[in-house]
Amino acid sequence: xxxSKPLTGGGLLFEVLEQHGVEHVFGYPGGAIMPIxxxxxxxxxxxxxxxxxxxxxxxxVGYARAAGKVGVCMATSGPGATNLITGLAxxxxxxxxxVAITGQVATSAMGSDAFxxxxxxxxxxxxxxxxFQVSDINDLENVLHQAFEIALEGRQGPVLVDIPKDIQQAExxxxxxxxxxxxxxxxxPLADISNAIDILTHAKQPILYVGGGVGMANAIDEVxxxxxxxxxxxxxxxxxxxxxxxxxxxxxxxxxxxGTKASNLAVQECDLLVVVGARFDDRVTGKLNEFAPNAKxxxxxxxxxxxxxxxxxxxxxxxxxxxxxxxLSMSLNISxxxxxxxxxxxxxxxxxxxxxxxxxAPAVLKEMSDLMPKNTCxxxxxxxxxxxxxxxxxxxxxxxxxxxxxxxxxxxxLPAAIGAQISRPHDTVIAVSGDGSIxxxxxxxxxxxxxxxxxxxxxxxxxxxxxxxxxxxxxxxGRLSETDLADNPDFSQLARSFEIxxxxxxxxxxxxxxxxxMIDHQGPYLLHVKIDxxxxxxxxxxxxxANDKMMESV
Amino acid sequence: MNDYKLIIMTDDKQVVLERILQVTRYRGxxxxxxxxxxxxxxxxxxxxxxxxxxxxIELLIDQINKLIDIxxxxxxxKAENNGAQQHSA
Ligand SMILES: Cc1ncc(C[n+]2csc(CCOP(=O)(O)OP(=O)(O)O)c2C)c(N)n1
Ligand SMILES: [Mg+2]
Numbered sequence: 001x002x003x004s005k006p007l008t009g010g011g012l013l014f015e016v017l018e019q020h021g022v023e024h025v026f027g028y029p030g031g032a033i034m035p036i037x038x039x040x041x042x043x044x045x046x047x048x049x050x051x052x053x054x055x056x057x058x059x060x061v062g063y064a065r066a067a068g069k070v071g072v073c074m075a076t077s078g079p080g081a082t083n084l085i086t087g088l089a090x091x092x093x094x095x096x097x098x099v100a101i102t103g104q105v106a107t108s109a110m111g112s113d114a115f116x117x118x119x120x121x122x123x124x125x126x127x128x129x130x131x132f133q134v135s136d137i138n139d140l141e142n143v144l145h146q147a148f149e150i151a152l153e154g155r156q157g158p159v160l161v162d163i164p165k166d167i168q169q170a171e172x173x174x175x176x177x178x179x180x181x182x183x184x185x186x187x188x189p190l191a192d193i194s195n196a197i198d199i200l201t202h203a204k205q206p207i208l209y210v211g212g213g214v215g216m217a218n219a220i221d222e223v224x225x226x227x228x229x230x231x232x233x234x235x236x237x238x239x240x241x242x243x244x245x246x247x248x249x250x251x252x253x254x255x256x257x258x259g260t261k262a263s264n265l266a267v268q269e270c271d272l273l274v275v276v277g278a279r280f281d282d283r284v285t286g287k288l289n290e291f292a293p294n295a296k297x298x299x300x301x302x303x304x305x306x307x308x309x310x311x312x313x314x315x316x317x318x319x320x321x322x323x324x325x326x327x328l329s330m331s332l333n334i335s336x337x338x339x340x341x342x343x344x345x346x347x348x349x350x351x352x353x354x355x356x357x358x359x360x361a362p363a364v365l366k367e368m369s370d371l372m373p374k375n376t377c378x379x380x381x382x383x384x385x386x387x388x389x390x391x392x393x394x395x396x397x398x399x400x401x402x403x404x405x406x407x408x409x410x411x412x413x414l415p416a417a418i419g420a421q422i423s424r425p426h427d428t429v430i431a432v433s434g435d436g437s438i439x440x441x442x443x444x445x446x447x448x449x450x451x452x453x454x455x456x457x458x459x460x461x462x463x464x465x466x467x468x469x470x471x472x473x474x475x476x477x478g479r480l481s482e483t484d485l486a487d488n489p490d491f492s493q494l495a496r497s498f499e500i501x502x503x504x505x506x507x508x509x510x511x512x513x514x515x516x517x518m519i520d521h522q523g524p525y526l527l528h529v530k531i532d533x534x535x536x537x538x539x540x541x542x543x544x545x546a547n548d549k550m551m552e553s554v
Numbered sequence: 555m556n557d558y559k560l561i562i563m564t565d566d567k568q569v570v571l572e573r574i575l576q577v578t579r580y581r582g583x584x585x586x587x588x589x590x591x592x593x594x595x596x597x598x599x600x601x602x603x604x605x606x607x608x609x610x611i612e613l614l615i616d617q618i619n620k621l622i623d624i625x626x627x628x629x630x631x632k633a634e635n636n637g638a639q640q641h642s643a
Contacts, residue, residue: 121569122572125569125572125573125576126576126580129622130621130622150622182622183565184565184622184623184624184625186619186620303620304616304619304620305613305616305617305619305620307616308610308612308613309613309616
C-alpha cells in the first residue's frame with residue numbers, strides 16, 4: 001500500500017483478498033471498476049488480464065479446481081459483468097468456490113438505465129450460491145469476508161459481490177476487529193449410521209458410486225480406504241474421476257451415458273448403492289426409474305437438498321464425508337460378486353485396434369495418459385473429445401481432471417487450463433479441446449502468449465461439432481444440421497501467430513513422436529490432431545433409456 | 555396439484571423475498587400468494603408463502619433452507635398433513 005493515500009474501498013478489496021491468501025486474480029477492466037484497478041496498481045495481488053471476461057471466470061474456476069483454493073475474477077459493470085455469467089453458472093453446477101467482483105455504476109445513477117448499467121445482482125440470483133450488492137462503504141469489509149466464507153462453506157459455490165463505483169472510491173474510516181461469521185448454517189439431521197450399517201451388512205452385491213463431492217470434501221484417502229476395506233466394486237461420475245485409484249482391482253471406471261459397459265451392467269444388477277458425494281444426475285442414471293432397480297441406497301452428502309431429490313435414500317448420512325465414511329468401514333463377504341465384476345471388467349475392456357491409417361482419438365488419449373508426467377492436470381472442453389478423455393485418460397486425483405460436468409460448457413478447457421497452470425506452475429497442464437470448443441475462448445491464446453503460460457493444447461479436430469453430429473446421425477435420421485466445421489482455420493498457423501509452437505498430424509504413425517514433443521516442450525504448445533469426422537463415442541446409452549441398454553456401434 | 559403453506563423465518567435482509575420467489579419458481583412450485591413484512595428494522599422477518607405443485611414440498615423446503623439468510627422453514631398445511639414438520643437452518 002502507498003501509505004500517503006487514504007485507504008479506499010478498492011484498496012480494502014485487495015487487503016481482504018490478501019487476508020484470504022489470494023495471490024492471483026483474473027479479470028478485465030472498464031469504466032465502473034476503474035477505482036479497483038487503480039488500487040490494484042499498489043497491491044501485491046497479481047492480476048492476469050484475460051481477453052474476455054468469460055475467460056477470466058473459467059480461469060478462476062480452473063485455478064480453484066486445480067489448487068483447491070478460492071478462484072477470484074473481476075469485471076466491469078454491464079457487458080463485463082454479463083460476460084462472467086456463464087462461468088458462474090458453470091461454477092454453481094460443479095460446486096466450485098469462486099468469488100466474482102463486479103464494478104457497478106455509482107449508487108446515485110443506479111436504476112436510471114445508466115451507461116453500462118445492468119442489474120447483475122438480479123441476474124446473479126439464478127447462477128450463484130449467494131450474491132451481495134454493497135450500498136455502504138462500512139459494509140464492504142464484512143461482505144468481502146463473508147463472500148469467502150460462503151464460497152467455501154458446506155457445498156462450495158460461486159459468490160458475486162457487486163460494488164458501485166462510489167463505494168470503490170469512498171474512504172474507509174473504520175476497520176473491523178473481526179468479521180461476523182455466518183449464523184444460518186443448515187442444521188444437518190442425525191446420520192442414520194446404525195441403519196446404514198444394517199443395510200451394508202446385508203448387501204450381497206454392493207457398489208460404491210463415487211462423485212465429485214469426494215475431492216471437494218478432501219476425502220480421497222477415506223474413500224480409497226473404504227473401497228479397500230470393504231472390497232466393494234466402485235464406479236465414478238465424470239467429476240469423481242481420480243478419486244478411486246485406477247489400479248484398484250474392483251474399480252470399473254465411469255458410469256452413465258458414456259460409462260464403461262462393466263460399470264453400467266454392474267450398477268443395474270447391484271443390490272446396494274453406497275453414494276458418496278454424487279447426486280444421481282440424469283447423465284449418470286439414464287432413465288431414472290429403471291436405474292439400479294434392485295438397489296437400496298445409502299447416500300452420503302453435505303447438501304441436505306440432494307437427499308431424496310432424484311432417488312429415495314434408505315439411509316442418509318449428511319455432513320463431512322471425511323468423518324462419516326470411516327464409520328461404515330467393515331470387511332464384507334462378497335467374493336462371488338467381486339469375481340463377477342472382475343470378469344465383466346475383463347470381458348468388456350477398452351480396445352484400441354482401429355483399421356486404417358487415420359488417427360484414432362481414444363488411442364491418442366490412452367498413449368498420452370501413459371506418457372504424461374505424474375500429477376499432470378488435464379482440462380477438457382465439451383463434446384466427443386471430452387468423453388474420450390474421461391474414458392481413456394487415467395488420473396490419480398480429481399484435481400487433475402477438470403471438465404465442465406454439470407453445465408457442459410464449451411469454451412471451458414483453454415481458460416481453465418490457464419488458471420490451473422497459474423495455480424500449479426510446476427505441473428504439466430494439458431487442455432484437451434475440440435475444433436468447435438476451442439473457438440469459443442480462442443482469444444485466450446493471447447493470455448498464454450502474454451504471460452508465457454506453458455499450457456499444452458491437444459486439439460482433436462474432426463471438422464465437426466462431433467457430439468451433436470453423432471446424435472444427429474443416431475437419433476435424427478442423419479439429418480446433419482449446422483454441425484459441419486470443414487472451413488475451420490488452420491489451427492497450427494493460428495497458434496503460431498500467438499507465438500505458440502504447433503504441429504498438425506494426420507496419420508497414426510505420427511502420434512507417438514508428436515505426443516512426446518508436446519509433453520517435453522518447455523513452453524506452450526498446440527498439437528493439432530486430425531481425425532475421422534465419423535468416429536463415434538461408444539458405448540452410448542440413448543436418452544431416456546436404462547443404462548444396460550447401451551449402444552456399442554451403429 | 556397439492557397446496558401448501560410455508561412459514562419462513564429469515565434474517566431481515568434486502569432482497570430475501572426475491573431470492574425466495576426465484577427458488578420457488580425454479581424448483582417447480584406455483585406461487586399462489588404470500589404475506590410478508592420485511593425491511594422493518596427488526597432483525598428477523600416471518601414470511602408466509604402459499605404454493606402448489608405436484609412435487610413433494612420437502613424438495614422446496616430443503617432448497618429455501620439453503621439460502622444463506624434463511625433461519626428456518628416449516629410447512630403448515632392442515633389439509634395435507636396434520637401437524638407441521640420442522641426444518642431449521
Ligand atoms: C456453450 C455451448 N454451446 C453448445 C453446446 C452443445 N454442444 C455440446 S457438444 C458440442 C460439439 C462440440 O464440438 P467440438 O468442440 O468440436 O467437440 P467434438 O464433439 O467434435 O469432439 C456442442 C455444440 C455446449 N455444450 N456448450
Ligand atoms: Mg469437433
